[in-house]
Amino acid sequence: MTALPANQFIVGVDLGGTNIVVCAMSADGSRQYGLCSEPTAAHEGADGVIARMARMVNTAVADTMREAGVSRDAFLGVGVGAPGPLDREKGIVLVAPNLNWHNIPLRDRMTELTGLAAALDNDANCATYGEWWVGAARGAKNVIGMTIGTGIGGGIILDGRLYHGSSDVAGEIGHTTIDQTGRRCGCGNYGCLEAYASGTAIAERAREALSFEQLSILPDLVNGDVSKITAATVYAAAAQSDAVAIEIVRDTARFLGTGIANLLNVFNPDCVVIAGGVTQAGEALFVPLRQEVRRRAFKPAVDACRIVPGTLPGTAGVVGAVATFIAQHTGRPPA
């Protein structure tokens, strides 16, 4: 694959429910400029949010022109990662509950406000593509990406290309059932992976455990108010050898391992990359997780696959938005 020249540039935008992250990158992926983050302020409505995104893009362009000493002609366009579901072909955000958006033609609005060609993709897809382009999944052919935060998002790369499925909703890994009669999920279903292993679920399971187990430092870490326990509290307690927290992390590893083993047996990828707060738990999570995968998946699938934490915390999405622009613009994966 021939890389695009290093003297061409693309701006990436990662639109999240809480923050907007923007940066510019050289088209060969080697240099990054003008990385910045601002609150999304969804209450201002779609017009307000899009105007802010455009201002941030224009600032990133100006910063890059100055720092890299290039002209505006050096910019090929802007890639945008947004919460889905999307109509990628039309560049429309169909529904984004956290933003209260419906049928917003985000791609064309970005072009109007920045004068740059634009491409749109799902945020979880972008995060996976970012890790593949310049992060932990670099060099892999078939990749499953998981982003574990409030929920569990997923992205799939097959042969270097994002796989979108027949109606652009592929990769909803968080909503695969691992226990058909299990915990209720926010989606209405029972037993989804997300209902067990998302940050929200980890905190919930910790509160449940404390209802019948007093020997734990978890309450102390939140000044006695267990409603304030988050997944990060659990990782912190586990790092201090708290038995309750360690068990919750181990169970989380087992749940994630089950979901990932399913993906290994059907996709047979060469890399699974896991991003999000849960990776703070480190080897305490990854060791039992890989063990559960080995227990459940076929050996040739296990042997073919490395399971690794992401290496671009906070920027995988914006970097992947750049990569997805390159893929849509050139018709082939970025080199």
Next chain:
Amino acid sequence: MTALPANQFIVGVDLGGTNIVVCAMSADGSRQYGLCSEPTAAHEGADGVIARMARMVNTAVADTMREAGVSRDAFLGVGVGAPGPLDREKGIVLVAPNLNWHNIPLRDRMTELTGLAAALDNDANCATYGEWWVGAARGAKNVIGMTIGTGIGGGIILDGRLYHGSSDVAGEIGHTTIDQTGRRCGCGNYGCLEAYASGTAIAERAREALSFEQLSILPDLVNGDVSKITAATVYAAAAQSDAVAIEIVRDTARFLGTGIANLLNVFNPDCVVIAGGVTQAGEALFVPLRQEVRRRAFKPAVDACRIVPGTLPGTAGVVGAVATFIAQHTGRPPA
């Protein structure tokens, strides 16, 4: 896509644990010649089985030459579907427990004995490709195929091409967990779809139900020897409105629906095609199965996908072996 000419021919071979099925087809998929089936007789060893396969291929070639009035030059090659795991690139069957085969260079042996170029692929992949080429999944872009018999096999077609994964073991749908603490599976794992919904599991669940439920015609259908109950017995009893059998079919639908919903949420296919004995249960299976999928999968994924029984019972594998030869020979899907 340009079809290969109708005056060129390929022979397909479907090597199963019980039978070998062979036929020849015109390269455009429109005509079939010399369909025949013989017992595999695995006890004769790999050399004996391969010699039989080659004889059957040579007979199919002779039959086709006579019936279609063509010369031997009209034959492009032979496609072989075999139980896996395989090394497709080298054309080797790595392990086939039912045949007691280890590292058998099946592709090259077929070429030696028939003088024809050969291609090798997994039997479940071939069955899926057959249904896509000329069967129930025709016209679809992204397809999941399931073959439900003694076990549950799977094949995946993305954009008209069989998807093999990073080490040729993709598509092991039967061994995805739907209940992490559930029934023991033959693979050693707990809660695999196959442990719930294979023919073997259906018969097992029927015997379990009869241990605490006497009001059923199932024992009568096997002259009182419940150890003789098979999945087919259950479908027959359900067709006669037997309440126990009907519940087993409904539970089977729910289990399959859970596994298929997982596939819809990650692959977002436009067709799921189900083959094997279980389709004998007809709408009694498919109605509650589609209902369970609607309950568990995302609406855009459900709306994009039809879930249908295969239309090539007994021949999907051999037809797909022809299709896989064409794909490997021409580098593109058969038209």
